[in-house]
Every structure is written in C-alpha cells, then in structure tokens.
Amino acid sequence: MSDSPSPKRRGLLFVLSSPSGAGKSTIARMLLAADTQIAMSVSATTRPAREGEVSGRDYHFVTDEEFDRMLETDSFLEWAHVFGRRYGTLRNEVVRSIENGCDVLLDIDWQGTQQLKQIDPDIVRVFLLPPSMAELERRLTSRGTDSEDVIRGRMERAAAEISHWAEYDYVLVNDNADACLRRVHTILEAERLKASRRIGLTDFVRGLIG
Structure with missing residues (x-):
C-alpha cells in the first residue's frame, strides 16, 4: 500500500455572468450558502453603496481617485465600466485564496x-x-427601484450581453432558482475533480502502482 499523501487541489476561479435581472446575484448568494469551499470575490467599485450594503462585505466602495491609484499599481485582475461606474476584481485577494486551495466566485460581466x-x-x-426577454423586463420592473428610462437602458444592454453567450463554458436558463442552483453546483463539483487541478496527482498515482 502506498504511503503517498492524497493529492490536494488548487483553488479555481468560478465566474457567473448574466444580464441584469437574470438572477446571477441570487444564484451566487445561494451557492455561497450551500458550499463552504467557495468564497465571493469582493470587488472594488466607484458606485455609491445602496441601502443595506456594507463596505468590505458587498463591495469595497472607493472614490474615482482611489480607483485610479489602484489601476496605476496594477491592483486589479480585471476591471470594467458598467452603467457609468467602474468595477474591479482585486488581484491580491483572489491570488491568496487560490493559493490556499479556496475556490473564488466572481460575479462579473463578459x-x-x-x-x-x-x-x-x-x-x-x-x-x-x-427564460425570455419579457420575463427579464418583468423582473427588472418588479424591483421597483429603477425608472422606465433606466429599465429601457438595462434591456438594451441585456441584449448586447447575451450576444456573448458562446464565449462561456456553460450556459444555463434560469427559469427556477433552486433548479438553476443545483445545475451550477453540479458544474462546480465536477470542475473540482478535473485531474489538471489536482496537485501531486502524478506522484500519488505512481505511489499506488509502485
């Protein structure tokens, strides 16, 4: 019998994207509650905090000047303009989690x-x-937080975002949150088992067969 230790796994970057109103934030929260091996990447943003949001938990809320300084110091893995504000994924936080074997969930756009x-x-x-553009508009309207002009802009942006669907590894229709969560979790668990992510797997197998 081999005395080689079981192979460990490096953390992975798990991206959820969708047009506004399609449910990625809801699915992200449900996934985090269902799986303790994955943590949310807390992005920096120049937009103001909404009611109930906490800096450091929901986002790192920064000024435009602070965001510029972070760009100058290469602090972001990625960043983008979204609805007139800037959002960025913090490099050090993500790298530290990955190196420690923790998976990182990113709620970002295409x-x-x-x-x-x-x-x-x-x-x-x-x-x-x-499920449909009509359902997407209904969800956006039911929030009761945006004007008709804002909703119209979000619908226009949604069509542009959906056009990038083929760039993704998995594409799911979120017609039921619980069912969608099960599919997302299945994808995550399968990706964790890929041989390419198992550190020391080659040595472990060599030890098994002598």
Whole structure:
C-alpha cells in the first residue's frame, strides 16, 4: 500500500455572468450558502453603496481617485465600466485564496471574463440566461427601484450581453432558482475533480502502482 499523501487541489476561479435581472446575484448568494469551499470575490467599485450594503462585505466602495491609484499599481485582475461606474476584481485577494486551495466566485460581466481568461485560461465560465426577454423586463420592473428610462437602458444592454453567450463554458436558463442552483453546483463539483487541478496527482498515482 502506498504511503503517498492524497493529492490536494488548487483553488479555481468560478465566474457567473448574466444580464441584469437574470438572477446571477441570487444564484451566487445561494451557492455561497450551500458550499463552504467557495468564497465571493469582493470587488472594488466607484458606485455609491445602496441601502443595506456594507463596505468590505458587498463591495469595497472607493472614490474615482482611489480607483485610479489602484489601476496605476496594477491592483486589479480585471476591471470594467458598467452603467457609468467602474468595477474591479482585486488581484491580491483572489491570488491568496487560490493559493490556499479556496475556490473564488466572481460575479462579473463578459468584459471582465474576457480579461480573466487571458490571465488564467483555467477559469470556469457560467452564463445565466433569462427564460425570455419579457420575463427579464418583468423582473427588472418588479424591483421597483429603477425608472422606465433606466429599465429601457438595462434591456438594451441585456441584449448586447447575451450576444456573448458562446464565449462561456456553460450556459444555463434560469427559469427556477433552486433548479438553476443545483445545475451550477453540479458544474462546480465536477470542475473540482478535473485531474489538471489536482496537485501531486502524478506522484500519488505512481505511489499506488509502485
């Protein structure tokens, strides 16, 4: 019998993207509650905090000047303009989590996903689609937080975002949150088992067979 230790696994970057209103934030919260081995990447943003949001938990809320300084010091893995504000994924936080074997969940758009793919080709990309554009508009309207003009702008942006669906590894229709969560979790668990992510697997197998 081999005395070799079981192979460990490096953390992975798990991306969820969707147009506004298609449910990625809801699915992200549900996934975090269901799985203790994955943590949310807390992005920096120049937008103001909304009611109930806490800096450091929901976002790192920064000024435009602070964001500029972070760009100058290469503090972001990726960043993008979204609805007139800037959002960025903090490099040090993500790298530290990955090196410690913790998976990182990123709630980002297609622009950020493209940037991350260039840095780390091993990321897992999941895109969530709404059941229909009519349902997407209904969800946006039911929030009661945006004007008709804002909703119209979000619908126009949604069509542009959906056009990038083919750039993702997995594409799911979010017609039921619980069912969608089960599919997302299945993808995550399967990706964790890939041989390419198992540190020391070659030595472990050699030890098994002598």
